[in-house]
Amino acid sequence: MKVQPLGKSELEVSEIAFGCMSLPENSQEAEVIIDEAVSLGINYFDTADLYGHGKNEELVGRALKKHRDRIVLATKVGNEWSPETGDVSWNPTKSYITGQVKESLRRLGTDTIDLYQLHGGMIEDNAEETVEAFEQLKREGLIRAYGISSIRPNVIRRFLDMSAIDSNMMQYSLLDRRPEELLDEIHAAGVSVVTRGTLAKGLLTGEALERAALQDGYLSYSKDELFGTLKELLSVHSNLHALALHSVLSHDAVTSVVAGASSRQQLRDTIQAYKTPVSAEQITEAKSLTKADRYDKHRD
Template identity: 45%
Template sequence: MLYHPLGKSALHVSEIAFGGMSLKGAEASDIALLHQALDSGINFFDTADLYDQGANETLFGKAFKDRRDQVVLATKVGNQLRPDGSGWDWNPRKDYILESVHHSLRRLQTDYIDLYQLHGGTLDDPTDETIAAFEQLQQEGKIRYYGISSIRPDVIRTWVERAHLVSVMMQYSLLDRRPEESTLSLLEANNIGVLARGSVAKGLLAGKPATEYLDYSPEAVQTVQAAVKAASGQQRSMGQTAMRYVLQHPAITSLVVGIRTTQQLEEALGAASAPALTPAAMQDLAAVLPDRFYESHR
């Protein structure tokens, strides 16, 4: 397992990160899986206060309370659950963030959060107020660093210009190469770590039957699947080839993989140790479909 500095921070994170959103099993087996991931070299674990209405953070807290110094914990804020349980509303206000962090700290059973992320964002947000909340929490020692989770180029650009963020989490895969247009190069130039999610496109790049994805038809998805399978050969599974394509982009710091089973964990670990794609293979995979660009939020 390789470890990379996360942007300009002092954090060194494994190139495979454990995404906790998929965990929905029995507590004991989920904790055992988290421990297995840590023992296998993954030190970066990502959750959010929204996941399972906070229960996901509670699970992480129970799993790592005696091994806190061995893990980099990331969580997210900004989606406020409604009291009646009917859903959530977007809330990037300073007072809400300053209140929410205490609940996350309690559930995570820790005195500090390594990476606190805004779980979304729009140009209509009170961005300077939101940034002020993160800066205050950093000064108070409740968080070490902060970032955002967003696919919107205009929002990302605004945060790069105004904030001292160290990371951006975004969707990126062979079926969603939109970040390659400008966002990845912008973040790389500013030494901001990219945390890539969705690298196997809901399993479509790991062998699931082809279906529509974004604006791609099932036939287009099948074309990409065939190219991934051909590039895999005997060296990697399809999913590992898809993950390697993302991992090998120079802007990527870590691949956030949603893991629910031991098999999925082994698949992700295998991507880290699998043979690298050659530059020619990378180019061939990128050329399978025409480039797509973000049509909004530019």
């Protein structure tokens, strides 16, 4: 498994990261999957305080305890939930971030979070206060690096201009190419793109046509467009899973693809796809068959 530097930080992360949100809630089952992920060369594990209202962090912390010195542990903050009602509200304030990090550290069973990410963001936020919180946590040694998880061009550009973020997580796939207008800009700033949704809810896997038949479409693709595009992509490469991963990883800005797995077989399928050769010509052809959409909101 190839590793890449994460932004300007000292962290090096595997090109396939493990998205922990889809882990089974059973601790033993989760531990088996995570152990196999580590054995297959994955060193980057991503969770969030919001997942299961903290329960996912606890699960991940227990499963990764014996691997802690060999892995990069990432989590996210900004979504505050009510213990009484479970209602979630957005809270990017310094007081919340500097308080919540201690809860994440406790749940994860670790002294330091390797990558702490703002789990969203709006242009109306006081970004200066948010950055101040992250910088304070770095000075205190509670986090090693920080980033954001945002698809909003105006939010991304703001953080590129006024912070020392090392990463931005974005939904990016052959069926959602909206991030491409920003990739060169992010890369030029020395920031890594970490992708999510790269398999497009399973539409870019071995179950592509079966899943497409059950959906009304995907983003700007109508049902018929989706089905037709997937058939054309299959003519480019018989392994859509591999084509999906390598098409995203082909851009210099992209450091890692976060892929979830709720079973060992799903994990193995992703690693096998990662190891499957895909040519530059196939990637170019695949992109010629898909829409190069742009974000139509959050631009100013």
